[in-house]
Amino acid sequence: MKTIVIGAGAIGLSSAYYLRKAGTEVTVVDQAEPGSKASAHNAGWVVPSMSVPVPAPGMLPQALKWMTRRDSPLYVTPSLNPRFLGFMLEMLRNCTPVRFEAGLEVLAHLSSDTLQLFDDMASDGVLFESHTDPLTMLYTNSENLQKHATELEEMEEHIPGFKWRTIPGNDLVNECPFVRKGLAGGLQTFGDRSLDPASLTRGLTAACRRDGVDFRIGHPAKIRIAGNGSAEVEVGGEVLRADKIVVAAGVWTNKILADIGDRVSLLSGKGYGYDLPLKAGGPQFPMYLAEAKVAITPLSAKVRIAGTMGFGGINEQINRVRAQGLLTSLPRYFEDWPSITTPPEPWTGLRPMTPDGLPIIGTSRKRSDVLIATGHAMLGVSLAPPTGKLIAEMVTGENASRHLSSLAADRFRL
Template identity: 70%
Template sequence: MRTIVIGAGAIGLSAAYYLRKNGVEVTVVDPAPPGSKASSHNAGWIVPSMSAPVPAPGMMLQALRWMLRRDSPLYVTPTFSPQFVRFMALMLRNCTTARFEAGLHVLSDLSAETLQLFDDLAADGIRFETHADPLTMLFQEPQKLEAHAVELETVAERIPGFSWRALDRQDLAREMPLVSGGVAGGLQSFGDRSLDPASFTAGLAAACTRDGVEFRLGRPAALQQEPDSSVSVVVDGEVLHADRIVVAAGVWTNRVLAGIHEKVAVQAGKGYGYDLPLQPDGPTHPLYLAEAKVAITPLDTKVRISGTMGFGGIDERINSVRAGGILTSLPSYFTAWPDLSEKPQPWTGLRPMTPDGLPIIGPLRRRPHVLVATGHAMLGISLAPPTGRLIAEMATGHAPGRHRASLAADRF
């Protein structure tokens, strides 16, 4: 049995790894080096505690309020593309309490085993920088802290070994002196992790090579329909045939599917970030600035800060004002950190977003031998191993039925 995986990001590499472990002959195709796009340009969080869909009650209203701010953390660049308009309408429809809670349950279940799967990857010799420090969410608005505490209660019921505690101002002053007095409180979770995403994708690619996965890099792949209605993959003029095809191309998924006249409900969500030098008075464990929507990840050689979510099509250009909004949000949370006397250079990554905030994992209805794995939003690293394992189970006919309809490509 042969499977071609299109996409060498965290999701595609995970799919290739688990397929190979199931005895499948695997070829990975990507025009870029493994993990060079959003898979290495992200916060690097493995976060069962944040297994929540992006569409949430009040989310679109907040985006409209921020429309006039050039550095807002959430923004929509208006376009009259019918596909984009339909996507945003569907997302608005999903910004209800009932749909949010349903999505939270699905994502929590997907996340339930992710920590064990990362441990299994490490036990198999995959080397990557990882940290198990607690994650602290800082809130300036007490009502938002209370609302998220309710979410953590749901997560704690579904994630083995997960726990959390609330921190008031006195706790923060005692335990985190770098936090400013304008922060009302925090929520600290135990059971999440962080990693250097570039080291993870590099380690996963090396393990795939070790296990016999073939890589064809540097050339884009296109799908085409054969006269017998089967689907093949064309790479630099060469036609490749396989029993299964997995499209894990992130925001570029629809460009790959265009050759067979298929389409999934995915739009690009642009995120930005900076890598700052380590400082003696800087953070020592991951932080999330709730209102600013900024993630802070201390790593061995740097501190990564990332944030923003912009809807505006596939555009990898860097808007310095948008990126700079991450930096300008920091003084309201910290007393002195960071030292920005030397201005850092921003990077960007495009997250594949779906209207309901749940990933697309599964076969196309009209072409069941073509499987899609995309739409993980900001949980691509966190959900990479469970997604890869699920794709391998589907491709080999051993997939469980749980949540299959919630993740189906044609659910919209």
């Protein structure tokens, strides 16, 4: 069996990795270098404890309140485009406690074995920088802390071995001497991990090449229908034929699906980040600044901060005021960190968002030989291995143990 994977991000590379392990011939196609988009520009967290849908009770009303702030962590770029308005209305319908809890259960199920799958990849020789330090979440508001604690109680029921604890505000300065006094408290989870996402995509690319996966990089892919009715992919003037085509092109997925008259409900969510120098007196383990929605990831050669969520079109331009909001939020949580005079250059990444906050992993509405894997929001790295394994199961006809109707490509009205 031959399979073509369109997209060389974390999801596409994981799919190629597991498809090759399943014995199929695999070709990966992408116009950009592997891992050069959002798959390398993110916090690098593998976080079953934070595998929750973006649409949450109160999320959109909060975004509307923040619309006047140019550096707010959550914002919506207004548009009268009917598809944009339809997407936002569908997302609003999902911002209810019942739908949020249902989505949380689906994501917990999908991520339940992701840590083991990362371990299996490492044992197979996939090289990437990874850390097992606990994740500490800081809160300036005790109500927000309690709300998340309730979510963690639910996650604990679904994730084997997952543990967490509450850190009272008075104890924070003892355990984290670099944080500002007077915070409401913290939550610490055990069983999450952090990694360098660029190293992961490099490692997966190398492992795929080692196992015989073919790469066609540097040219756009176009799906077309052959005379016999089968789907094939044109890339760089060459026509590639396969039994199955997997579209894992992130926010560009609909551009690919348009070739077969299909589309999915997808919107770009822009995030920003900085890579800061390692310095004594700063965070030594992953931290999440809850109200600011900022992730902090200490790595071997840098400290990465990432955050913001901007709903809008596909636009990779950097808004420096928006990016600067990450840095200006830090003094609310830290005493003297970071001590930098000239901020480094910010980066951006576009996350593929769905109206219900769940990924799309399933067969195209138009063709049974085209599968779609996208819409992972901020969980692309975290859910890459289980998504890749699920795609391989679906392609080869094995029992797709993690396949839920909640992830189907046709679950939204278009």
